[in-house]
Amino acid sequence: MTKALSTMPQDGAFRKPAHFILSADRGWKQRFQLALADLREGVHLWRLIAVLGFLDIKLRYRGSALGPFWLTISMGVQVGAMAFIYADLFHTDIHTYLPFLSLSLIAWNYLNALVTDGGGCFIQSDSVIKGMRMPFTVHAARSLMRNTMILAHNIVIVIAVFAIMGVHQSLFSFMALPAFGLWLVDGFAFSLLFGALCARFRDVPQIISAIMQIAFFITPVMWNANILNGHREALFLIRFNPFYYLLEILRAPLLGTPLPAETWIYALLISSILILFSWIAFARTRGRIAFWV
Amino acid sequence: MDRFRANARPDRLLGLNTMANLTASDISIDFPLYHSDSRSLKKTILGQASARFGRDTNNRPVVQALQNISFSLNSGDRLGLIGSNGSGKTTLLRVLSGIYQPTGGVLSADGRLTALLDPGQGMNHQLTGRENIRLRGLYLGLSVSQTMELVKDVEDFSELGHFLDLPVRNYSSGMTIRLAFAMATAFPPEILLMDEWILAGDAVFMEKAKKRVEGMVRHADILVLASHSPSILIEWCNRLLWIENGQIRGDGDPMSILEQYLPPAAFRELAKVGAGP
Numbered sequence: 001m002t003k004a005l006s007t008m009p010q011d012g013a014f015r016k017p018a019h020f021i022l023s024a025d026r027g028w029k030q031r032f033q034l035a036l037a038d039l040r041e042g043v044h045l046w047r048l049i050a051v052l053g054f055l056d057i058k059l060r061y062r063g064s065a066l067g068p069f070w071l072t073i074s075m076g077v078q079v080g081a082m083a084f085i086y087a088d089l090f091h092t093d094i095h096t097y098l099p100f101l102s103l104s105l106i107a108w109n110y111l112n113a114l115v116t117d118g119g120g121c122f123i124q125s126d127s128v129i130k131g132m133r134m135p136f137t138v139h140a141a142r143s144l145m146r147n148t149m150i151l152a153h154n155i156v157i158v159i160a161v162f163a164i165m166g167v168h169q170s171l172f173s174f175m176a177l178p179a180f181g182l183w184l185v186d187g188f189a190f191s192l193l194f195g196a197l198c199a200r201f202r203d204v205p206q207i208i209s210a211i212m213q214i215a216f217f218i219t220p221v222m223w224n225a226n227i228l229n230g231h232r233e234a235l236f237l238i239r240f241n242p243f244y245y246l247l248e249i250l251r252a253p254l255l256g257t258p259l260p261a262e263t264w265i266y267a268l269l270i271s272s273i274l275i276l277f278s279w280i281a282f283a284r285t286r287g288r289i290a291f292w293v
Numbered sequence: 294m295d296r297f298r299a300n301a302r303p304d305r306l307l308g309l310n311t312m313a314n315l316t317a318s319d320i321s322i323d324f325p326l327y328h329s330d331s332r333s334l335k336k337t338i339l340g341q342a343s344a345r346f347g348r349d350t351n352n353r354p355v356v357q358a359l360q361n362i363s364f365s366l367n368s369g370d371r372l373g374l375i376g377s378n379g380s381g382k383t384t385l386l387r388v389l390s391g392i393y394q395p396t397g398g399v400l401s402a403d404g405r406l407t408a409l410l411d412p413g414q415g416m417n418h419q420l421t422g423r424e425n426i427r428l429r430g431l432y433l434g435l436s437v438s439q440t441m442e443l444v445k446d447v448e449d450f451s452e453l454g455h456f457l458d459l460p461v462r463n464y465s466s467g468m469t470i471r472l473a474f475a476m477a478t479a480f481p482p483e484i485l486l487m488d489e490w491i492l493a494g495d496a497v498f499m500e501k502a503k504k505r506v507e508g509m510v511r512h513a514d515i516l517v518l519a520s521h522s523p524s525i526l527i528e529w530c531n532r533l534l535w536i537e538n539g540q541i542r543g544d545g546d547p548m549s550i551l552e553q554y555l556p557p558a559a560f561r562e563l564a565k566v567g568a569g570p
Contacts (some may be wrong), residue, residue: 018406018483022391023399024321048431055428059419131414132432133391133406287394290387291325 009174025287035277035283042137051147071153079105079157086222095165097214100255101222102161106154107250108221111243112212113147119198119208126293136286140191144184168256175253177247179267183250186271193278196285199292219243242270313404313483313515315389321397322384322539323347323355358384359539361398366515373530373547374519375554381539382519386410386486389517404483405516407474411488422457422464422472429476433478443479450501451475467495474502481509489520503529523551523563 061067079102087097121143198204218237228234238244245267252259331505337460359381387393390408415492417424426447430440451471535543
C-alpha cells in the first residue's frame with residue numbers, strides 16, 4: 001500500500017480529490033452530520049458570500065447616479081419627518097427624541113429585514129440551488145450579508161444625528177459590540193429557520209410580514225418604554241416581547257440609558273432557543289429544500 | 294450499498310485516488326406534490342392510472358421521478374442518457390450532481406464533479422462575462438491566481454472577445470452557452486454531467502466542445518450526457534442508459550440501445566449515416 005502511494009502521479013497533488021457519498025435519509029445522526037458539513041463548507045466560501053451580498057446591493061442600484069446611497073437618503077428623510085411629528089405628538093424634546101428614533105428605527109429596519117428577507121433566502125436562490133451543489137448555509141449567510149450592508153449605509157444617519165445632537169458616548173457604548181455580534185448570529189438563525197419554513201409553506205412569508213408589522217407597533221421602537229410605567233397591563237407588551245430585549249441590548253449602550261443585566265440574560269435566552277430551534281429545523285429540512293424551492 | 298463498496302474501495306486502497314468513479318446504488322426519488330390540490334390529483338390518478346403517482350409513508354402524494362436506478366461508472370466511461378420527455382433524465386443528473394438527496398439508495402462520487410444543467414446557472418445576467426467568470430472562481434473556491442487562470446482560459450476558449458465586457462443579458466443564447474461551457478470545463482473536471490442544452494451551440498463551437506470533452510475523457514474521466522439526439526449520443530458516448538418512467542429500460546452499447554429505442558425507420562437512417570464514412 002505504501003509503495004502504491006509513493007508511485008502516485010505527481011499531478012495528483014494539485015488535483016483536489018473530491019469524494020462524497022449521498023444516501024437517503026438515515027435519521028438524526030446523519031442529518032446533524034450533514035448540517036455541520038454544510039456549515040463548514042459554507043464558512044470556506046466566505047469570500048463568495050461577501051461578494052454575492054455586495055453584488056445584491058450594487059446591482060440593485062446599477063445605473064442610478066447616487067447608487068446605494070439612495071438607501072441612506074430615503075431612510076434619512078423618513079427619520080427626519082417622523083422625528084418632528086412624533087416629538088410633537090409625544091410631547092418630548094426633539095434633542096433626545098431624534099437620536100432615539102434614528103437609532104431605533106434603523107435597528108428595527110435591520111431586524112425586520114433579517115426576519116423577512118432571511119425568510120426568502122432559499123426561495124430567492126432557487127436557480128442556484130437547482131443548478132449546482134452548494135452549501136445551503138451560503139444562501140442564508142448571503143441574506144445576512146446583504147442586510148448588514150444596508151445597515152452600514154443607514155448607520156451614517158445615526159452617526160450624523162448623534163454628532164449634531166451631541167449624544168455623549170462613553171466606555172459603556174462598547175457594550176453595543178457584543179450585542180451586534182449576537183444580532184449577526186440571530187440573523188443567520190432566522191434565515192435558516194424561516195428560509196426553510198417559507199420554502200415549504202408559501203403562506204408563511206405573508207404571515208411573517210404581517211406579524212412583523214404588528215410587532216413594529218407593539219415594540220418600543222417609535223415610543224419610549226417609559227411611557228408604559230403605571231400601565232400594568234400594557235407592560236406585558238414589553239415583558240413577553242422577544243424583540244424588546246434584542247433591541248434594548250443594542251440601543252441602551254449607545255443612548256447611554258440604563259441596561260439591567262436581566263435584559264442581557266433574556267436576550268441570550270431568547271437567542272439560545274432561536275439558535276437551537278433553527279439548527280434542528282435546518283438539520284431536518286436540509287435534504288428537502290432543493291425539492292421545495 | 295455493498296455494490297458501491299465493492300466498486301469504490303479497491304481503488305482507494307491501492308492509492309489510485311485519481312481514478313474517478315460514480316456509482317448509483319438503487320437510487321429512488323419521490324417528488325412531493327405540495328402545491329397541487331389533492332382532489333384533482335386523485336382524479337388524475339384514477340383517470341390515468343399512471344404508475345408514477347404514488348403515496349409516501351406519510352400518505353402524502355408524490356411523483357416517483359426515479360425508481361431503483363443502479364449503475365457504476367469508472368474512468369473512461371461516457372454515459373448517454375436517453376428517454377422521452379419527463380422520463381427522469383434531468384432529475385437523475387441532479388441526483389448525480391448532489392443537488393437532490395435521494396429518497397432511497399446511495400450515491401457515491403469520487404472525483405471533482407461539474408454539472409452543466411442549466412446554461413445560466415450561477416451566472417448573474419446583469420454582470421459582464423468577465424465579472425461572471427470571476428464570480429465562478431469564487432463559487433469554485435479558487436485562489437486569486439487560479440481565478441486569473443480561469444479568466445484567461447475562458448477568454449481563449451469561448452472566443453467572445455469584446456463581448457466579455459458586456460452584460461450577459463445582452464448575449465445571444467449561443468454565446469451564453471459558449472461562456473457557460475468554457476467556464477465549466479476550464480479546469481477539467483473528473484466527472485462532467487451535461488444536459489442537452491449544450492447542443493444549441495453552432496457547428497464550429499460544437500467541434501471545439503467535442504474536442505475538449507474528448508481530451509477530458511482521454512485523461513480517464515467520466516462524462517454523463519442527457520440528450521435527445523441519437524447522432525450526438527453515438528458520437529460522444531460509449532454506453533447508453535435508456536430511462537422510461539423513472540426506471541431503467543435498457544443499459545448497454547449505444548447502437549444496440551438505439552435499435553430498441555428508435556422507431557425502425559429512424560434507426561435504419563442512423564445506421565446508414567454511421568456506416569457511411
